Amino acid sequence: MEPHTDLVAMHMSDGIVNAPTSVIFGLVAVLGLAVCVARARGDLDDRTAPMAGLVAAFVFAVQMLNFPILPGVSGHLLGGALCAILVGPYVGAICVSIVLLLQALLFADGGLSALGTNITNMALIGTFVGYGVAVALRRVALRSRGGLVVVAFVAAWVNTVVASLGFVLEYAIGGQGLALGTVFGLMTGFHALIGIGEGIITALTVGAVAAVRPDLVYLTRSAAPSLTIKSQGVRS
Amino acid sequence: MAFYAGFLVVALLLAGVVSYAASSSPDGLDAVTQTGCELDESGEPVGGTCIAQNAGEHATAASPLADYTVGGSEGTTGIAGVIGVLVTLILAGGLFWALRRRSSKDETPSRVE
Numbered sequence: 001m002e003p004h005t006d007l008v009a010m011h012m013s014d015g016i017v018n019a020p021t022s023v024i025f026g027l028v029a030v031l032g033l034a035v036c037v038a039r040a041r042g043d044l045d046d047r048t049a050p051m052a053g054l055v056a057a058f059v060f061a062v063q064m065l066n067f068p069i070l071p072g073v074s075g076h077l078l079g080g081a082l083c084a085i086l087v088g089p090y091v092g093a094i095c096v097s098i099v100l101l102l103q104a105l106l107f108a109d110g111g112l113s114a115l116g117t118n119i120t121n122m123a124l125i126g127t128f129v130g131y132g133v134a135v136a137l138r139r140v141a142l143r144s145r146g147g148l149v150v151v152a153f154v155a156a157w158v159n160t161v162v163a164s165l166g167f168v169l170e171y172a173i174g175g176q177g178l179a180l181g182t183v184f185g186l187m188t189g190f191h192a193l194i195g196i197g198e199g200i201i202t203a204l205t206v207g208a209v210a211a212v213r214p215d216l217v218y219l220t221r222s223a224a225p226s227l228t229i230k231s232q233g234v235r236s
Numbered sequence: 237m238a239f240y241a242g243f244l245v246v247a248l249l250l251a252g253v254v255s256y257a258a259s260s261s262p263d264g265l266d267a268v269t270q271t272g273c274e275l276d277e278s279g280e281p282v283g284g285t286c287i288a289q290n291a292g293e294h295a296t297a298a299s300p301l302a303d304y305t306v307g308g309s310e311g312t313t314g315i316a317g318v319i320g321v322l323v324t325l326i327l328a329g330g331l332f333w334a335l336r337r338r339s340s341k342d343e344t345p346s347r348v349e
Binding site: 015175 | 240247248250259266290292322326
């Protein structure tokens with residue numbers, strides 16, 4: 001078996017953008033996560049808290065699975081849309097952030113000073129934009145499981161591409177080494193392809209959960225909370 | 237409960253077994269940061285101009301789980317992956333369990349055993 005020399009680095013390393021840019025996006029990440037922690041409480045109960053822990057563990061696992069997109073180039077799941085659809089955007093952003101934190105601390109993947117940029121791109125931008133797409137298409141998702149699977153694919157694809165645009169923004173502010181137009185073209189081009197893989201994985205996962213435990217799919221559950229939670233006494 | 241157990245088993249199999257089949261090519265981001273450089277066999281930039289030249293040695297490169305291996309040994313990716321899944325589950329699950337709304341006694345139609 002080939003040694004996995006390049007599996008090692010999947011996220012931005014230290015020094016890819018300059019120190020001021022790292023500090024700015026470190027602050028963005030801290031503020032964003034503070035809001036998420038404050039709002040996550042409302043989405044967590046005895047049933048959804050274990051699910052959220054499992055979703056984070058699942059994202060860690062799937063992020064290890066690089067799939068080829070072009071000769072010599074691979075991609076892997078980012079997971080923001082997947083998390084948001086299953087456990088909500090606030091809890092979902094925390095799930096992705098915990099994965100990124102552990103990868104940086106334990107697995108030497110993603111620089112410590114780059115945690116702010118990596119969290120901003122994958123945990124905040126990807127998760128919330130992906131969730132926004134899913135909410136915009138919620139009518140389709142509520143129609144049938146097939147509709148939900150399609151919505152999951154589209155939300156995940158957009159999540160991947162906008163997360164890559166986050167990198168382009170950070171590079172524009174504090175990076176050097178390659179023309180900005182080239183960075184933009186390559187990042188969006190590669191991630192439009194990676195997004196297809198992200199979309200397939202997200203669609204399969206959300207579809208599987210919806211088949212077995214539709215009550216654990218946040219996107220479709222939160223649209224009709226009174227039906228699922230208080231079905232005993234109150235008919236709606 | 238069976239669903240949660242099944243979900244965990246899937247994650248463990250993906251990280252512990254399927255991870256050996258993962259592509260070893262650089263991901264989209266690394267492919268961009270390496271554009272313009274010649275790379276040596278370990279993927280380090282040795283010539284040309286590229287974004288990756290600005291990258292520093294990782295601060296936790298000496299971690300026992302660095303590079304998704306156990307102690308740097310080849311073929312231990314699956315073990316490192318299983319450890320990662322369990323650590324993530326404990327940390328994230330613990331945080332979310334602590335943050336959750338405590339259910340009041342009269343509104344628990346289905347309790348998690």
